[in-house]
Amino acid sequence: MIKQCFHCGTECDTNSFVFDAKDFCCNGCKTVYQIFSENDLAGYYEMENSPGATPTNNKDKFDFLDNDNIVEKLLEFNDGHTQIVNLYIPHIHCSSCIWVLENLNKLNDNIKSSLVNFPKKTVRITYSSEGISLKALVLLISAIGYEPYISLEDYQKNKKVKDRSLIYKLGVAGFAFGNVMLLSFPEYFEVDEFWLNQYKPFFRWIMFVLSLPVVFYAASDYFISAYKGLRSKILNIDIPIALGIAVLFLRSTFEIVTDTGQGFFDSLTGLLFFLLLGKFFQQKTYNFLSFERDYKSYFPIGITKINSNGSEESIQVYDIKQGDKLLIRNEELIPVDAILLKGKGKIDYSFVTGEAEAVRKFSGDKLFAGGKQTGEAIELEALKSVSQSYLTQLWSNDVFAKDKHEGFINVTDSISKYFTIIILIIAFGSAGFWLWFDASKAMNVFTSILIVACPCALALSAPFTLGNMLRIFGKNKFYLKNAHVLEQLAKINSIIFDKTGTITSNKETKVTYEGDPLDNREQTLLKNTLRNSNHPLSRQLYSILKENQIITLDEFNEYSGKGIEASHNDQTIKLGSAAFLKAPVTQKSLKTAVHVATNDNYKGMYTFYNSYRKGLSKLFNSLKNSYEMTILSGDNESERGNLEKLLPPGTKLFFNQKPDEKLNYIKYHQKEGANIMMVGDGLNDAGALRQSNVGIAIAENVNVFTPASDAILDASKFDLIPRYLWASKKAMKVIIASFILSFLYNTVGLAFAISGNLSPVIAAILMPLSSISIVAFTTIMTNLIGKNLNKRI
Incomplete structure (x- = not known):
């Protein structure tokens, strides 16, 4: 044995x-x-x-990892304690590989986490550099059979390894197809003289030899995919294709060996050539709709740049250049690797490492992109320009997406679930009928059905439609995390808005001060305290106060939904809500206000007269018939009367809502069957955004980066929310329409194939043409939606 x-x-x-x-x-x-x-x-x-x-047992192979300069180039993150590396593992091929690589922490306690990207065959490992070196980590992985491929060229910026295997396979199939067709001409034209007597067997065997690299190399991906699907008990779309190729080859080989016919090598090689040509077209189109270029490059995180004259301006992150001086406020993301110049860094790297404990940093220390400042404002000098794909990787990190869309079935899976099994039943049933009625047609019918019913067009509908819509939304300053968000948008039936910084505009708000005058020292301390905060009211108040000298605070603490405490030398300041300062309650206290106290003495309050965003009333009126509308505000009820006049009857208004109360409100209504879209400022609303089916953060010249949000909307496009919702529903209708077209094509093709009037080679030509037509249809329709998107309500 x-x-x-x-x-x-x-x-x-x-x-x-x-x-x-x-x-x-x-x-x-x-x-x-x-x-x-x-x-x-x-x-x-x-x-x-x-x-x-x-x-492998070649330990010397990775000796170059003893060189700190080389290691530094390979690392994605390194703060001296925690390191992150992204390794390419060629051997990743199945669920077992994913399982063991994501459980590396059980092999070594110094490995904190590991996340596999199966399509790219990479594993992103976070580990303690004090307990295990990169070399030791690589040797550990190699020891269990997953040796990484490490090439410094792969880690250089803007260098990508191109996979040319599809081009090679297409070339092999094309060469074989052309020559097999040429060798088949004598039998096509029934040339009997020299062909019949001398060369027919020889030419047939040449066709057989030419078909071998086509079947065993060019068609290998289809067989591998079909095998993996069957092994996982999944009937994927490559099973009918692989079955058709195998039947064609075996039947043709049998005819050649027994000298009973010329076989179907022309149809076989033609089928593979046109299949691969269609796949090549798909790949090129996907590159054209590349998410890396078409929506990640639009990623709109604003950042404050400090100019040489000391003035501050808001710029978008991809305008950052090496050497730029940047201001990072409390709760803002550090978008680039940088050196800390001023201030006390208290950096939260949980977005990057998963570790929630903030790290203390001081002037001269290096800070890594992806960290979030959790204290007073700091000034940095950028060491390089921003990496858009890296920021979006943080935004799209699976850690923050777990359970968000659990149980969500995308439109393709829900519609094409039983497609393969139905086609197999039709193919075998038709073949059985023709074996009984006319056995000479059975093989052609069987293979033609499997080819013409290939669900490639069906599988292309959703990716191309949603991909193009993501690109169009990005150009219109609405940035979605992924295609699932767009599908969820189309199912929304309830919309919740925050008030301050969401339906109110920061730019046009009027502010008045009532109370005891602040002296110069108090005004300077107030201005610098506000400079450190990212709250909408803090930013508004900061922008209208007169310029003061910039000072470094001794202490700064911001309490979400309450207020701020800060100190400098012997002076303290406290500002926020009346309850936070325990201020005397008056009728005026019911206004939206920031109360101020210095050295524990109440001074007065800045009252905000809200200026609502342009088109707010029209926006709510356009949504009222299709959606349940709610305002959840952390402010008091002073604006209830104004909102009741502005908004349509039936709009729910809730005030004095704490962050956890907003989250619980959403959770309760989701249990009642509501699909909720939450629109907030991305800071105090992080929990509510995370809980909602779709969370949208409004961006207005501020770094609103938060993993909790599914989308980021530029504030200037706020009044286009109804159009975005309309477009998402239209996109789903385009997918349904393309499904119908695909089914119609399959129905007509199957009718000819079942009746025995469609040859395999003609079916192979029609298959990629159907895919091209579906892609053209979805592209044209989504572009038409995009043209109508900018129509203001």
Whole structure:
């Protein structure tokens, strides 16, 4: 009996290693099994039989990782304690690989987390550099059979390794198709003389040889995908294609060997050529609609730049250049690697490392992109320009998306769930009928059905429609995290708005002061305290107060939904709500206001007279018939009368809402069946944005980056919210329409194929043409939606 290695599946020779009553081909595989068993990772083998790879034993191969300069180039993040590296692992191929690589922390306690990107075959590992070096980490991964491929060129900016395998396969299929067609001409035209007697068998065997690289190389992706699908008990769309190719090849080989016919090598090679041509077209179109270029590059995080004359201006992050001086306020993201110049850094790297504890930094320290300042404002000098894809990677981090869309089934999966099994039933049923009625047509009918019913067009509908809509939304300053958000937008039936900084405009608000005058020192302290805060009211008040000298605060603390405390030398200041300062309650206190106290003495209050965003009343009136409308505000009820006049009857108004109360309100109504879109400022509303089905953060010259939001909307496009919702519903209708077109194509094609009037090669030509037509249809329709998007309400 032939023994197979329990770990990698390789056939064992007579000198096999036996451990725990299991056979292993080498000591390396046995060692990996021991490692997994000792660390409670034996479940690795329960997911698949022999999923592992034989580990390498070349430890010297990674000696270059002893060089700190090389390591620094490979690291994505390094603060001296925690390091993050993204490694390319060619061997990643199945669910077992993902499972073991995401449980590396069980092999070494210094590994904090690891996240696999299966399509890209990469694993992003966060680890403690004090407990394990990068070299030791790489050797550990190699020891369990997942040796990473490390090339410094892959980590250089703007350099990408191009996968040319599809072009090579297309070239092989095209070469074979042309030559097989040429060799088939004599039989097409029934040339009997020299062909019949001398060269017919020879030419047929040449066609057979030419078909081998087509089947075993050019068609390999279809067979691999079909095999993985069957092994996972999933009927994917490549199964009918792989089955059709296999049947064509086996039937043609049988005819050649038995000399009963010329086979279908022309149809076989033509089928693969046109299939790969269609796939090549899809790839090119996807590159054109590249998310990296078409929506990540629009990512709109604002940042404050300090000019050489000391003035401050708001710029977008991708305008940052090396050497620029930047101001980072409380709760703002650090968008680039930088050096801390002024202020006390208290950096929260949880977006990057998952560690919630803030790290203290001082002047001269290096700060990494992705950190968030959680104290007073700091000044930085940028070390390089911003990496848009890196920022979006933080925004799209799966850590913040867990359970958000749990149970959500996208439109393609819901419609095409049973497509493959239906096609297989039709194919086998038709083949059985023709075997009984006219056996000579059975093979053509069977293969033509499998080819013409290929659901490629069906599978393309949603990705191309949603991808193009993401690009169009991005150009209109509405930035969605991913395609799932667009599908969720189309299902929204309830909309909740925050008030301050969301439906009110920061730019036109009037502010008055009532109380005891503030002396110069108090005004300077107030101005600098406000300079550190990112709250909408703080930013408004900061912008209207007169210029004062910039000072570094000794203490600064901001309490969400309450207020701020700060101190400088012997002077303290406290500002915020009346309850926070325990201010005397008067009728005027019911206004939206920021109360001020210095050295524990109440001074007075700045009253805000809200200026609502242009078109607010029209916006609510355009939404009232389709959506349930709610205002959840942390402010008091002073604006209730004005809002009741502005907004349509039936709009729910709730005031004095704390952040956790907003979240609980949304959670309760979701249990009642509501699909909620929350529109907020991205700061105090983070919990509510995270809980809602779609959370939209309003951006107005401020860094509103938050993983809690599913979308970011430029404040200048606030009145276009109804149009965005309209466009998302139209996009879903385009997908449904393209599905109908695809089904119509399949129905007509199947009618000809079942009746025996459609040859496999014609079916192979029509298949990519249907895909092209679907892509053209979705592109044209979404572009028409985009043209109508900017119509103001």
